Amino acid sequence: MATIFTRIIQGEIPSYKCAEDENFYAFLDINPIKKGHTLVVPKKEVDYLFDLPDDLLGKMQIFAKKVALAIQKAFPCRKVGQAVLGLEVNHAHIHLIPLEKEGDMIFSNPKLKFTEEEFREIAQKILANFEKAE
Numbered sequence: 145m146a147t148i149f150t151r152i153i154q155g156e157i158p159s160y161k162c163a164e165d166e167n168f169y170a171f172l173d174i175n176p177i178k179k180g181h182t183l184v185v186p187k188k189e190v191d192y193l194f195d196l197p198d199d200l201l202g203k204m205q206i207f208a209k210k211v212a213l214a215i216q217k218a219f220p221c222r223k224v225g226q227a228v229l230g231l232e233v234n235h236a237h238i239h240l241i242p243l244e245k246e247g248d249m250i251f252s253n254p255k256l257k258f259t260e261e262e263f264r265e266i267a268q269k270i271l272a273n274f275e276k277a278e
């Protein structure tokens with residue numbers, strides 16, 4: 145059975161798209177711990193990030209870098225943090241999170257709530273900066 149992220153990539157489940165290329169898709173985490181919290185996923189369905197073949201993992205990191213720079217342009221912050229958990233969804237993904245302080249990266253922090261319109265605006269800002277840099 146397809147993972148929830150595959151169903152998102154295929155457009156079967158809606159998402160707030162932040163970036164895309166032939167191999168990867170980036171979209172807003174639905175339970176963000178920071179405004180701009182984004183997930184980067186490979187279109188190839190692999191459970192564990194570190195099981196990805198080296199060439200794809202390398203390309204994914206470069207794609208994630210471009211997304212991180214777009215996030216930082218859209219939402220100025222000290223740095224964009226990167227994390228790999230994968231304990232909830234068995235489809236490899238990288239979390240990108242705008243940071244001001246160490247505590248911004250704590251996944252047990254309360255989740256932020258945004259309206260659909262706010263989610264759309266956040267994603268659109270990131271996507272615009274990603275596309276501008278392409």
Ligand code: 5GP
Pocket residue numbers: 148157159160171172173174175176183228229230231232233234
């Ligand atoms: P992890 O597997 O890295 O522990 O957590 C999975 C992440 O995916 C969580 O932060 C969760 O909020 C996010 N997530 C789970 N299901 C969905 C979904 O259907 N849509 C979106 N946009 N994010 C999801």
